[in-house]
């Protein structure tokens with residue numbers, strides 16, 4: 187298989203609203219940044235992947251509306267309804283197979299344009315035996331949180347620390363929508379919509395656009411810029427059956443990471459990974475995901491977090507970008523913003539939030555409620 | 571009416587039991603009915619935002635790329651061919667040529683129309699040939715309508731315009 191690298195990244199600052207730009211204009215601007223970063227002429231690009239969900243866009247057959255803003259009219263292009271990391275894996279395979287040399291991945295969020303998010307979320311529930319109960323989709327995350335917190339003995343302090351760390355990290359990330367200093371008192375004072383989840387530990391939606399340019403080995407080396415290599419990827423779904431899925435463990439994350447780590451040749455995840463961007467749509471998810479992918483032993487992620495292991499200066503920094511809590515929840519673009527951060531870190535260009543000696547980074551994305559789906563990506567300064 | 575008999579020529583031997591509307595009404599067949607509620611407010615952005623603002627003023631706004639020399643309507647802030655920012659805004663005339671049209675005797679939800687609706691693509695004067703937008707034609711004699719005929723916009727009165735493509739009521743043949 188041919189080696190594949192990321193040679194260009196571009197992202198807009200995440201914001202709660204973006205009324206002056208259409209999604210096409212946002213994507214165009216992110217693409218322009220990515221193509222400049224890659225040092226390529228857009229005419230050279232060969233294939234394109236968009237991640238989008240019709241019901242989030244408000245337009246059915248949304249894949250018809252994706253080419254112009256990427257410069258891909260009359261070129262191969264398709265849309266996947268999944269997280270950005272799956273699109274990245276798709277693009278990597280297009281190159282690894284020898285089909286193309288230069289492939290672009292794009293995802294954006296215009297979450298602010300969705301006027302009834304609760305209905306849209308409820309629409310994702312099974313129509314025959316879940317939706318008629320009339321519970322909010324958000325409650326499913328609360329059910330998971332309740333189970334995980336009980337099984338793992340997670341304390342309030344540890345959850346507050348995840349929120350405080352991530353929103354705090356976001357303060358040195360110019361792309362983040364929700365930077366904030368959060369104290370334990372703030373955490374305790376936050377309201378609860380579905381116990382045990384408080385408002386403050388739930389990521390809020392943001393608008394944004396992110397574009398990533400991938401290249402085959404020869405093309406990446408000829409490019410001049412420092413390539414960041416794709417070492418491994420995997421994705422998995424546990425089950426869509428809410429009644430029989432695992433509530434305490436993130437099984438999808440384990441399955442996705444297993445594939446990605448094997449491909450990357452990672453034998454000991456605790457020792458061989460420099461930093462992680464992990465889905466933290468809810469604070470408990472960060473802890474649950476870290477245990478699912480062998481970064482910490484079961485029931486220990488919360489203790490390690492309180493010890494500072496996951497801080498930027500800690501043993502294994504997690505969500506230096508601010509994560510979803512600090513950056514904002516950006517629908518299908520979540521994973522691409524994770525990739526944007528990892529590439530910035532692996533290039534050593536993360537400024538105040540730079541992780542020292544960053545050699546290998548891992549991204550883990552979750553598709554959100556009500557799913558048990560996730561994807562994992564391993565990036566490194568070396569091809570493997 | 572014997573439903574079995576009417577189906578017979580199409581499907582000679584149906585296996586199983588036919589379902590009738592009354593089976594659903596009486597609840598002898600189980601199903602869940604759900605009407606999704608989908609609400610959006612799309613940001614029009616710089617290009618379409620300005621296009622609509624100009625519509626309200628009774629003008630057709632376009633953008634121009636000086637590299638490929640195309641004048642684009644509806645406007646965009648980037649040239650998708652050259653993949654660069656557009657160079658300037660221009661105002662076009664509200665006249666053009668019928669590129670293609672259809673005489674439609676049903677509405678979008680398939681209701682029969684006495685007076686046909688005529689969707690047409692109008693290539694707008696001053697835009698790059700072939701560029702324009704989809705709109706409606708109003709004519710007393712749709713049988714005489716031809717591709718290539720010149721048309722002109724009929725605008726709503728200023729106080730009724732609200733920054734929408736429907737600020738133009740329709741186009742009419744001018745020669």
Ligand SMILES: [Zn+2]
Nearest residue numbers: 635638649652
């Ligand atoms: Zn041009």
